[in-house]
């Protein structure tokens with residue numbers, strides 16, 4: 001049946017809703033099955049929302065989804081959120097205590113219902129997720145826990161004159177060598193042709209990344225001779241990102257999507273150079289006397305491998321992870337060889353430690369994702385390597401051979417696996433065996449001149465793969481395997497979409513729950529204090545005559561956040577927390593005086609992101625007027641040009657400094673989490689990488705003691721949000737003239753009640 005006309009219980013709220021005005025599409029959405037006709041007819045004197053709730057459960061087709069859809073149609077039709085009957089009544093006469101009480105009860109009931117529904121959905125998601133995990137795992141098992149792909153590099157512009165065609169992909173799984181002296185074929189799990197793109201490669205890798213999120217240790221290697229495209233596949237370029245950036249993005253996408261599970265990641269990066277380990281997230285010592293921490297490989301009781309002293313940095317987003325990766329890869333050992341201008345002279349290992357916790361049952365799963373760009377596997381004779389380059393090449397080849405032995409032994413299920421033969425295999429011991437997934441991407445050059453190297457690489461890969469020329473399985477077995485795979489893939493995609501559906505549903509219910517909690521908080525506050533009423537009360541309570549209570553506005557809902565965070569935002573929150581008056585200072589009235597300082601009246605300075613933190617150049621000296629900003633510039637002790645250049649060249653260190661780096665007159669120190677104000681005992685947020693650039697050569701005259709209006713504060717706040725503090729005075733100085741000389745930056749922050757804090761970095 002179609003509803004033709006309906007009234008909301010209290011017409012004072014939203015008046016009459018004429019359903020004939022709604023589009024037929026909307027009408028179709030809310031058609032109620034015939035059996036419910038009588039119920040609907042009786043609905044008119046009640047609120048629609050209440051009736052909808054009462055209908056729920058009376059028939060299986062009437063789900064909460066259905067009720068929600070009707071509610072949203074009602075909302076869009078009448079332009080105000082739909083609430084239950086008692087809530088509706090109370091909105092029209094909010095001062096009525098009874099109605100507020102009814103609304104509270106009603107909201108409590110609704111919240112209870114939503115929480116119940118959420119818990120059911122979460123359980124369902126857990127079940128679907130475990131089904132999805134097991135089907136994916138079975139697919140990967142069938143495909144093989146150790147897989148080897150081959151990627152044929154396209155001809156480079158410099159190779160255009162080379163004779164084409166000795167290395168081709170005969171089919172999806174076969175590489176054909178048709179050189180003058182050699183004709184061979186090699187089988188792989190997948191062969192990427194020269195015109196394949198990064199998307200094609202990642203599409204094959206993605207399920208394994210998913211598997212790492214499901215708790216398996218994963219190793220992805222890029223193997224091949226120098227210049228065959230290993231770094232291209234792993235790192236890619238800005239326009240065409242490779243496996244590493246895509247995997248990082250995938251990890252964070254998953255974390256943001258599945259709110260039912262808490263994922264946390266940390267990143268480490270190291271290189272195996274000439275048989276020893278180097279932490280790539282730590283700057284190399286520039287002097288012989290500088291001590292570096294020795295990295296040693298330790299095995300835990302459960303076979304868990306840990307590298308002692310290796311830097312491990314928690315990563316909160318892709319940007320941060322990419323920044324660290326970039327930093328690490330810049331420190332990697334590279335050299336010119338006659339095969340590649342920037343040949344990697346070491347194995348570069350990126351490790352992402354994944355911890356995933358289900359808040360439902362508090363279970364924790366830990367896994368590691370290794371993304372490894374191996375050193376070039378070239379023959380030393382071919383590259384004419386000598387001296388250090390030869391030593392490096394030899395070390396690379398020894399460890400590659402050890403890696404081949406380990407993977408081959410694992411594949412053949414040999415009782416002894418020779419992990420101890422190289423540092424590389426020792427580190428990866430817990431990520432190469434049972435319950436882990438290994439993928440090797442073998443890269444080959446298409447040119448005839450590299451044919452010898454190509455055959456070596458392909459033979460190595462074949463050994464790793466544990467198979468020899470010819471098929472291992474009979475045709476029937478292959479058919480059965482293919483059928484099982486396609487069945488499992490179907491199941492997996494069904495579970496995937498189920499999980500997605502449930503995640504979406506949970507998200508929207510969380511949102512609704514947040515709204516309800518917010519309304520509940522509002523009702524509770526309304527019950528306690530009447531809205532927008534000037535009143536007199538005990539001054540000890542911090543409220544004085546004529547004060548107006550902050551109006552309680554609907555708040556931003558962050559689904560799982562505690563309600564205190566999301567509800568009842570006071571106007572005082574528009575200023576930084578440390579500037580909000582304390583209980584004792586609230587009594588004092590500080591005069592608000594207009595400040596005409598140019599810094600206050602200027603447009604907010606431009607902010608931009610950089611790999612470095614702050615770069616502020618400000619000489620000190622005699623006060624003169626700056627033509628550009630109107631600020632006073634101190635030019636008495638102006639720094640020399642060379643010094644200024646040094647300051648400009650050496651970037652402001654990205655991380656927080658050692659505690660003893662504060663200036664003599666400082667009141668604060670810094671930790672890795674940011675500066676800690678000793679005087680005020682307040683922990684400030686760390687300096688982020690986003691920063692405000694101040695005009696070079698302009699000293700900002702301290703104005704910390706000036707009084708400014710609220711408008712100024714909000715303007716500065718907008719400009720200075722990137723440094724999380726209200727900086728009303730910034731100065732910097734340099735001690736020493738070397739690039740490593742210490743730089744000090746001080747920020748004077750003034751609060752509304754007149755207190756000033758100085759932060760020194």
Ligand SMILES: Nc1ncnc2c1ncn2[C@@H]1O[C@H](COP(=O)(O)OP(=O)(O)OP(=O)(O)O)[C@@H](O)[C@H]1O
Nearest residue numbers: 153225226227228229230231232340343344375376
């Ligand atoms: N699939 C590809 N498409 C286009 N260009 C490629 C591809 N693979 C490699 N290249 C180009 O080939 C050159 C060498 O590649 P790359 O530096 O990735 O080799 P590599 O195997 O990492 O060498 P090394 O072991 O010496 O570090 C680079 O200029 C790269 O851009």
